[in-house]
Amino acid sequence: MDYKAVIEGDLGKILADKPDDLTCQAARYSLLSGGKRLRPKMMYMTYDMFKGSDDKLYDDVRYYAATLEMIHTYSLIHDDLPCMDNDDLRRGNPTCHKKFGEGIATLAGDLLLNTAMERLMEIALDKPEYLFASYRMARLAGIEGMIGGQSIDITSENKKIPPDDLYELQEKKTGALIECAILTPYYLLNGTDRKSFESDENISLLRRFAAHVGLAFQIKDDILDVTSNPEVLGKSCGKDERDNKSTFVTLLGMDKANERLDSEISKAHEILDTLKNKGYNTAEYSELVDYLKIRGN
């Protein structure tokens, strides 16, 4: 299925009814300026894996996928600001503040976060069984997840941090939204019975799978920052060294970083094998995991 066309179409409708508002324009500029759409794709993949013969939640999964991409995009807009990572290029285009100015970019980030949260509540007004999935997305975007990782990141600039701290940082900063992408459809499909989630073996497997996928994704990101170029990558390169950042490459060296990448990918495959043995179709995820190793941007 052409996941990408679906998510681009859905994102195109976000805030589209406010054409005259400059903050909305800036939010839409960032939301629609490309990107791999990896998180939405993973949502569709989990859904495909667990939906069984029934396809009735497809539109709701799309709704959550677009919402998660809004949260991801707001974090990029704020992250790119001069007071944070100070990046001029994102997804091959000028960053939001380069195009609209810092004030509007800050507000556009706030707008995307706030609107995402409105959506998480709005859908649960009619479908209260979804509230747990919504709540988990909000949690994983917050201090226990993405913002928590970002906070460690910003306070560890210009110093070497121990590898364990880097794992924690990345598990939160990148890993949290990836966990959210991988788990949300499972919550939606089983929302009426959320009391059982704590002892659900599939959730435990998906969570471990997400951790390996998240680390593999981030290690490759750190490698590409050194080995790629802005034309291919769509964002600035060499900025980890410029900002004296601790990365898997600077802490482990390139060889060990590649070894660790292979190890994460292999562990992710092991979990997929377990799920396959339980009868689930893991082909799409298996392909995605291999892509994490070879991706060029």
Next chain:
Amino acid sequence: MDYKAVIEGDLGKILADKPDDLTCQAARYSLLSGGKRLRPKMMYMTYDMFKGSDDKLYDDVRYYAATLEMIHTYSLIHDDLPCMDNDDLRRGNPTCHKKFGEGIATLAGDLLLNTAMERLMEIALDKPEYLFASYRMARLAGIEGMIGGQSIDITSENKKIPPDDLYELQEKKTGALIECAILTPYYLLNGTDRKSFESDENISLLRRFAAHVGLAFQIKDDILDVTSNPEVLGKSCGKDERDNKSTFVTLLGMDKANERLDSEISKAHEILDTLKNKGYNTAEYSELVDYLKIRGN
């Protein structure tokens, strides 16, 4: 009742379990550095007015009051940034970015917004009848409310806007959270029957009351920016003129602004009279409305 001690105590517990995280420290710094706590107070007042003989939702009203103050505080942190209003002083103290730097301040604002939204969903997991109140708070904080007003504000800098646009700007930027403060407890008390909200006369009265209170508050703010001084006001003065902003004073002149303030206060009292005739105790709100005229900061 000593509303202020209650809200300060509740806010003191927010993010208090993360003492080592600098972003949390910055968020708590802004959350706990004073302020009139007008919005939480109004929440308690609406609750007192409508609770009847039963006091069982008191803790939940406190929970929502603290959550609203978190949203208000995040908006101040971002609003004070150099790329927005560029203010050094807030509530008599250095602004968040002056104390912690712009990167941490941006993230601390994100953290307060995100955590507030987590709370709005978390409480509804156990009490689904509250979800509508939560959703309304999120909406009023977003493009239909506060962020929408902020967006008009930032795009109308350095130009005179028509008075009608200024009303729209302020109804959203300041009025939306005030409406939220005044209406939330009513939603909580009647949440199991939200279908009836559209035809509920009390909601219609409270919403009109909120509009007058919001305008009275903002007109007085504009007047104080000209007539007060930073020691009393706790924030910079004369900045509307410095930033060439359209305010009720610059658009209407001081005399007309004062007349309009009186008119808003008188209309607010009229609505309180209607509510009083319906049997509700409006004494606290009546006092608050008079305070809006005479307040010195």
